[in-house]
Amino acid sequence: MGNLRIKLKYKSFEIELEGDKDTVQSEFKDIKENGLGNIVMGVDLSEQNILMNSDESQQTNNFKQLQPTETIDFEDANQDIPSLKDVIMKQLPSSESEWIMVYAFYATNHGSKTFTTKDILSMYESTKRNTPSRKANISNNVKSLFGKGYFSALNDDDYILTDDGKHQANEIINRSHSTPLKQTKPKGKSNSSSETKSKKSKSTTSKFEVLKDLNLRPTNAISLTDYVQNYEVKSNSDKIIVIINYLLEILKIEKVTINHIYTAFFVLKYRIPASFYQVVVNTKSRNNLIDFDNLNDIKLSTQGQNRLRLDINKQK
Numbered sequence: 001m002g003n004l005r006i007k008l009k010y011k012s013f014e015i016e017l018e019g020d021k022d023t024v025q026s027e028f029k030d031i032k033e034n035g036l037g038n039i040v041m042g043v044d045l046s047e048q049n050i051l052m053n054s055d056e057s058q059q060t061n062n063f064k065q066l067q068p069t070e071t072i073d074f075e076d077a078n079q080d081i082p083s084l085k086d087v088i089m090k091q092l093p094s095s096e097s098e099w100i101m102v103y104a105f106y107a108t109n110h111g112s113k114t115f116t117t118k119d120i121l122s123m124y125e126s127t128k129r130n131t132p133s134r135k136a137n138i139s140n141n142v143k144s145l146f147g148k149g150y151f152s153a154l155n156d157d158d159y160i161l162t163d164d165g166k167h168q169a170n171e172i173i174n175r176s177h178s179t180p181l182k183q184t185k186p187k188g189k190s191n192s193s194s195e196t197k198s199k200k201s202k203s204t205t206s207k208f209e210v211l212k213d214l215n216l217r218p219t220n221a222i223s224l225t226d227y228v229q230n231y232e233v234k235s236n237s238d239k240i241i242v243i244i245n246y247l248l249e250i251l252k253i254e255k256v257t258i259n260h261i262y263t264a265f266f267v268l269k270y271r272i273p274a275s276f277y278q279v280v281v282n283t284k285s286r287n288n289l290i291d292f293d294n295l296n297d298i299k300l301s302t303q304g305q306n307r308l309r310l311d312i313n314k315q316k
Helices: 021-035 055-060 084-090 096-107 117-126 132-136 138-147 163-173 192-206 224-230 236-250 258-267 276-285 302-311
Strands: 002-010 013-020 050-052 070-073 151-153 159-161
Touching: 002 021, 013 021, 084 096, 096 117, 096 138, 096 159, 096 163, 117 132, 117 138, 132 138, 138 151, 159 163, 224 236, 224 258, 236 258, 236 276, 236 302, 258 276
Parallel strands: 002 070
Antiparallel strands: 002 013, 002 050, 151 159
16 A cells, blocks of 8 residues: 655645545545646656555554655646736726626636636626626626527526637637727617618618528539538637638639528528627627628638638648
């Protein structure tokens, strides 16, 4: 029977485990999975750290250490991810929904654990951004993000960040500067013609249709379903650029519209975001993967072509 002693050191934090080999290994495994996370994944549990009984120690119940206690100094595995303090100082989120995205990202150790609305409230309090109105709207904002596919519910209380959610959170925290919050213009009197124009404009950006005459399973070419299997899509933006490339290069459609993309999402049985219009716009404005002057003629940008060819193509 052997003993094991391990000293773990991370910056100013130190912990030493010593005792029965199986017990220490069990405690060490628990620290890896639930305590310090992935930063201790590279620790060597070799036999050189085991304290074996010598003939003398078997009689005296004292153990002799064959090798010095190993001190392990860890590097931060997430050093490329900015700290929450940096995000707060730069005021990178542009809305309370985006703040909740960021809070969920950090509360879950960058998307590796579950979270609850109480965890979000704790983040509000720890960052000193808690107000009665923000507290009252947490549940509604969480439901909104759930509807967009950024959160997934495990039960009535616990949520996880989806891949789209992690991608969106990373986009927010890696912005170079803050995005001003949208200002709400005071309501004033308006004539009926301007109201009609406003309603018409709103309807064109929020209602889309499935194009029944769009054949995404042509007999003389690869189907869209098979085509997307050639790519490792990681976000809605990736889905959009793969779809656009298929429509342009395989089906030879001259002008791709937002309804073409919407139809493709429908046929592929992708979850359609509640703010589908905004997702398409963000693919241009934030990710620079597509280019258009209007939503009736959407093309891939140079960045989009590069991502398609070099980053997500499984056959590169």
